Amino acid sequence: MDQIPIQILNGTSLYVSLDLSNNLLTGYISFNKFSGEIPSSLGQCVSLLSLDLKHNMLNGSIPQLLGQLKSIVLLDLSQNMFVGQIPEFLVNFSFLNQLDLSNNYFEGPIPTGGIFQSSSAVILDGNTRLCSSSSYSIFGFPICPTTTLAKRKNNAHLLIIVIPPVTIVVLSFFFFMVTLLKGKQAHTTSCYKETMKKVSYVDILKATNWFSPVNKISSSHTGSIYIGRFSLK
Structure with a gap:
């Protein structure tokens, strides 16, 4: 197992394609272990068009700095051990036409815009903890339970806040009307009795x-x- 030369990431326009698939490379890239998480410094390669890291032992979440790879066309991170949510910045990659995130441990809602509007351009198989944030999913994943649960919790919280003051108002109005009717009835009876006496x-x-x-x-x-x-x- 050899180390990847750190010089490979020193420039921003030295290459347009980086293929590091099907290996067990170890060592350090910009003070990050290649066998661990994706180095954030990879986001400096702004001219990168293709990034293939499939069949490795990479883990952790996808760094937010990779959101700077605006020119990327192909991104393959399949067959690794990535975790966390699929980054929303992938939606903004207007040139991205092939995205493979299959067989990882991604979880949470699937983004809904950009490339994620095409089921033929995105592969998500093998990520059993993914879910859809809407009732219709082109990828066949179930609806996120947290969405429904959050709505129920919000509704329950709203009821807890609203019900007591509404109940007080209703009861106060009821007692006011009862008191008012009793007063009118007493006044009518008194007038009637007074009239009968005269x-x-x-x-x-x-x-x-x-x-x-x-x-x-x-x-x-x-x-x-x-x-x-x-x-x-």
Whole structure:
């Protein structure tokens, strides 16, 4: 097993293709172990068009500095031990037309834009922990459970916040209406009782002109109805 010369990453336009597939290379590149994580300094190779690292023992997550490889056309990281989420910066690679991330340990939602809109250009097989952030997935992965769970948690949290004050308002309005109706009923009953106390039989005789036929408005075999005017004091 030989070491990769550190000089290979000293320039930004020395090459357009780097193929380091199918090996067990070890050593250091920009103070990173090649057998470990991808060196962040690889992002300095801005003219790189093809990066093939398949069938190695690389691990860790894909460094964010690789997002500077705007010109890359082919990226093959398959058959390694990469973990974490698929970087969102891959969506912005407008020239990328072939992406192979199969047989790794990527997890979480699959990006939805850019090259990820084509199932023929992206290979994700073997990453059993990946999931789709939408109900329709062109890659056949299940919907992310965290999306539904987060919505449920947010709804439950919202209910916890909203229900108590709404309940208090409803109950307060209910008790207010009950109190108001009781007050009106008591007032009506009091007025009725007060009125009944002031009206006597003599008052009724006077009001109907001693039950004059002129004041009679209807009659039946059970009784007659008179109209009268009272003068209450």
